[in-house]
Amino acid sequence: MSGALAGLQDHLKLARDYALEGLYDTSIIFFDGVIAQINKHLNALDDAVIRTKWVDCKKAISEEIEIVKQLDAEIRAFKEIPGSRRSSSPPLPTKSFVFQPLDEYPTSSNVPLDDPDVWRPPSRDSQQYGSRRSTRSSPAGARKSSDATWARGSSKSGTVGRGAKSNASKGGSSIRSSTSSGLIGKKGKSTSKSDSQIGDAEEGKLKKGQYEGPDPDLAAMLERDVLETSPGIRWDDVAGLSEAKRLLEEAVVLPLWMPEYFQGIRRPWKGVLMFGPPGTGKTLLAKAVATECGTTFFNVSSATLASKWRGESERMVRCLFDLARAYAPSTIFIDEIDSLCNARGASGEHESSRRVKSELLVQVDGVNNSSVSEDGGRKIVMVLAATNFPWDIDEALRRRLEKRIYIPLPNFESRKELIKINLRTVEVAPDVDIDEVARRTEGYSGDDLTNVCRDASLNGMRRKIAGKTRDEIKNMSKDEISKDPVAMCDFDEALTKVQRSVSAVDIERHEKWFSEFGSA
Known part of the structure; x- marks a missing residue:
């Protein structure tokens, strides 16, 4: 350790020990010495990485010093006469505990002392104390009007029962708010009903997404983990797949736009299954559906619905669909559904x-039967599922997913469109032949093609930093790195590194299953 840091650890240990013992003045002296040593050491440093670490260390120690100084200021405040606090004391983030006469204590929420719903604070006046004591000892029917409202309850309004008290504590409301919510007697219940009607009239409609089921904790967890109110993917972000887009629009989007048409035999499909090789855009299509039709998007996987507690997984499935109805119109997307609903009876x-x-089969089968909103319209909850192994799905679920759409590998035109989408945010050299790249990527999935474009766009940066040291790379300007456009040679190099991930056997197996069980 250098001379500037000699004894630094000992000084820091002493400073913290004195702070723990309550000797804040002595602790601050040692802390100041530590900061001075660090400043002296920083002036002699040349390595930027080590200097950054020491700056972070200094910042952490400075935060400790501020805490010790605040504690010291609080101790000094206790020793001062009320109302004569020194102006030299450092400002505190919270109000200091300066003792005042009991009659001058401020009330909570700045409520005036003459408020009939607030009891006055204790007083030193023995006469007032005696009068309050006599008031308390008087019968309940003879309570004065100065008592709180809940303390003046008459026989008509009733008293607060145990059930009402527990409901109030569960909702996190005070006794006063419980009174306004109608938790006191029959009169309070009618008041609550009228208040809720007034509130709904002011809002114009019931709050969307208000879950009223028996498992609010599970609903809160699902809402936090799987709810996506705005996926942000449009049809234009998905290259090709025009037939799949048309089918999804007919199955999901149009019933929301023309609900009066999709009635009876024309009812919306219960569910849609998208299957195909990995990386073809099934998840992207589901997010685009939710964005285009403006529905709430629930992104679910098998891990989301897994629990170590007996019976909780099926409760989570039921709670998920209840939550989707509360947020209707909504879309439940179950990715890799084969891991959640493989064939029953397997070894x-x-x-x-x-x-x-x-439970999942029951919910999917009845999701559109009894869900009706207050205005009489149908609460549409569409179930979208995606899988790379459709032959592993349970046959009962296969029947309930009435539309089974095959998402194939992108064709030549789709590959051209996908290359253009991937290169929208980078500069492209004039020598790039997109048609040639699309021809050379026959058999590539959409994800494989995206990896090719990503690797090609990074080649310019790799050439810029080749042979440079770490410090030289850090000092390079942004324009110097990004001014090199993506050239055709970058694609040639990327195509030698990135190979396709889907075999011909996989494609043949998906096409065979589609010819046997497809419904598009």
């Missing part, structure tokens, strides 16, 4: 897994 199937599948 090694656990009993809890079978219960989850049964």
Whole structure:
């Protein structure tokens, strides 16, 4: 350790020890010495990385000093006469505890002392104390009007029962708010009903997304983990797949735009299954559907609905669909549904897994039957599912997912469009032949093609930093790095590194399953 840092650890340890013992003045002296040593050491440093670490260390120690100084100021405030606090004391983030006469204590929420719903604070006046004591000892029917409203309850309004008290504490409301909410007697209940009607009239409609089921904790967890109110993906962000877009628009979007047409035999589909090789855009299509039709998007996986507690997984499935109805119109997207709903009766199937599948089948089958909003319209909850292994799905779920759409590998035109989408945010050299790149990527999935474009766009940066040291790379300007456009040679190099991830056997198997069970 250098001479500037000699004894730094000992001084810092002493400063913290004195602070723990309550000797804040002595602790501040040692802390100041530590900061001075660090400043002296920083002036002699040349390495930027080490200097940054020491600056962070100095910042952390400075925060400790501020806490010790605030504690010292609080101790000094206790020793001062009320009303004569020194102006030299450092400002505190909270109000200091300066003792005042009991009659001069401020009330909570700055409520005036003559408010009938607020009791006055204790007083030194023995006469007032005696009168208050006599008032308390008087019968309940003879309470004065100066008492709080809840303390003056008559026989008509009733008293607060145990059930009302527990409801009030569960909702986090005070006794006064419980009175206005109608938790006191029959009169309070009618008041609550009228108040809620007035509130709904002011808002114009019931709050969207208000879950009223038996599992509010599970609903809150699902709302936090799987709810996406704005996926932000449009049809234009998905290259090609025009037939899949048309089918999804007919199955999901049009029933929201023309609900009076999709009635009876024309009812919306219960569910849609998208299957195909990995990386073809199934998840992207689901997000685009939710964005285009303005529905709430629930992105669910098997891990979301898994629980170590017996019976909780199926409760989460039911709670998920209840929450989706509360947020209707909504879209429930279950990615990799084969891991959640594989065929029942298979060897090694656990009993809890079978219960989850049964609950999911019940919810999917009845999701559009009894969901009706207050204005008489149907609460549309569309179930979208995606899988790379459609042959592993349970046959009962396959029946409930009435539309089964095959998402194939992108064709030549789709690959051209996808290359243009991926290169929208970078500068492209004039020698780039997109048609040639699309021809050379035959058999590539959409994700493979995106990786090719990403690797090609990074080659310019790799050439710029080749042979440079770490400090030289850090000092390079942004324009110097980004001014090199993506050239055709970058694509040639990227195509030698990135190979396709889907085999011909996989494609043949998906096409065979589509010809047997497809519904598009």
